[in-house]
Amino acid sequence: MGLYRAILWILTPALALHLLVLRVRGLVGAGAFAERFGLATGGEAELWLHGASNGELTSARWLIERIIAARPDLRLVITCNSWTARQMVSDWHLPRTSARLAPFDTAGAVRRFRKVWRPRALVFLENELWPERILQMADAGPVICIGARMSERSARRWARVAPKLMALIMARLRLVSAQDAGSAKRFVTLGLPQERLGPQLMLKAHGLDDAEPGPSAPVGAARDRVLLAASTHEGEEAIVLNGFAEAHRDGAFDLLILAPRHPRRIAEVRALVQATGLPFAIRSANQPLTPGIAVYVADTLGEMAQWYAMAGVTLVCGSFGDAGGHTPYEPAAHRSAILHGPNVANFADAYAALDAAGGALAVTAETLGAALKTLDMDRQLALASAARAALTPADESALVTAVLQALPGQDNG
Known part of the structure; x- marks a missing residue:
């Protein structure tokens, strides 16, 4: 832990400079610096809940609302890493809830944040394993991880680079609800006591039945004529463009919405598109x-x-290289038929269920164009319907009960 703290201390000037650049560009508000360094004022909050950004927090809103309803004595401070997510949580106007940017994971910033808010429990979402926050908060109360994901690659990296630190973190977690059996097994291998595993639940699977299909694209194209390539990585745009061009030439699709994972690559992506x-x-x-x-x-x-709402078909990217694939839950929620490449290790259980149920179509760089030409409206609807059936979660009441029991309170200590 000493080495981790030293590295974060060395990086502090760079973190401050990065915040300054974001502020100059208008990407964060005036209070970002104070909040990130734990200097902002606030009121007390018994529960600290953290999610990285919009997606994680949106997927957990139902759980947050359940906690608020079940525990009217609790006040919450919800933190995140992006200004847009902070604004989103503020706009929810949830009772007894404040939204802030998360403090940097330095000893001083976390200590100052705790002094201001005095939380007695920390709930964090998915794979936000921040050692300083976890270890400091474990001294104040329970630390709970919901929808936890641990990929094979991340587990190997932790075991190789910082096994003692990971074992220390695992020993301080009170409850871990993994999103799949593979993640649960890897958490235990890294040192989590078996009895601290809670009910498994994929947060993003909740609410599939609440989403409505979106409108057609605002160009007169029917939704079944629109393909979305979601979160493309380097090397994938060429695959997508080749497959779409083949289908487009044969009259299968009118529009490709190409959504790069990292907008900073726009010059490269533009050149690839222009070349077609x-x-x-x-x-x-x-x-x-x-x-x-x-x-x-x-x-x-x-x-x-x-973009999900406009597209009858979504090609989930990050799945043609070593990124491990992105979530199938968002396209499923919008009733968009799902295609994916060969590597979906990040959501292996979900894609296995999809493929077995006929809820997704696995493709390669070579077969993408031909597969697209088979996706008429009826086929798209069949895939989307099967996906929703395969991904709809079991009753989440066991998880809610486990979380509430782990939180501090009059009855829980």
């Missing part, structure tokens, strides 16, 4: 999506929901 000769427009350049556009580069943040 297909008419295109770029979202960040405020170029309109007009009739005749074949490729729309959606290189902005926080707008994925509308």
Whole structure:
């Protein structure tokens, strides 16, 4: 832990400079510096809940609301790593709840944050394993992880680079609800006591039945004629463009919405799109999506929901290289038929269930174009329906009960 703290201390000036750059660009508010370094004022909150960004917090909103309803004595401070997520939580207007940027995981920032808010429990979502926060909060009360994910690659890295630190962290966790059996096994292998495993639940699976299908694309194209390539990584745009071009030539699809995982790669992506000769427009350049556009580069943040809503088919990317694939739950929630590449290790159980139920179509770089040409409206609807059936979670009441029992209170100590 000493080495970890030393590294974070050395990085502190760089963190401060990064915040300053974000502030100058208008990407964070005036209070970001104070909040990130634990200097902001606030009121007491018995429960500290942390999620990285919009997706994690949105998927857990139902759980947050359950906690608030069941424990009217609790006040919450919800933290995140992005200003947009902070604003989103503020806009929820949940009772007894404050939203802040999370303190950096330095000893001083976490200590100052705790002094201001005085939380007696920490709940964090998915794979936000921040050692300083966990170890400091374990001295104050229970630390709970919900929807925890531990990939094979991450587990190997932790075991190789910092096995003692990971064992220390695992020993301080009160309750871990893993999102799949593989993650649960890897947490135990890294040192989590078996009895501290709670009910398994994929947070993003909750609420599939609450989402409504979106409108058709605003260019007159029917939804079943729109393909979304969601969160593409380097090397994947060429695969997507080749497959789409083949299907487009044969009249299968009218529009490709190409959403790069990292908008900073826009120059590279633009060059690839331009080389196809297909008419295109770029979202960040405020170029309109007009009739005749074949490729729309959606290189902005926080707008994925509308792209899922517009697309009858979603190719989930990060699955053609070593990234391990991205979530199938969001396209399923929007009733968009799911395609994916060969590598889906990050959500292995979910994709196994999808493939077994006929709720997704596995493709390769070579078979993508041919597969797209088989996806007429009826096939898309069948895939989307099967996906929702395969991914709808079991009753989550066991998890809610376990979390409430672990939280400090009059009856729980």
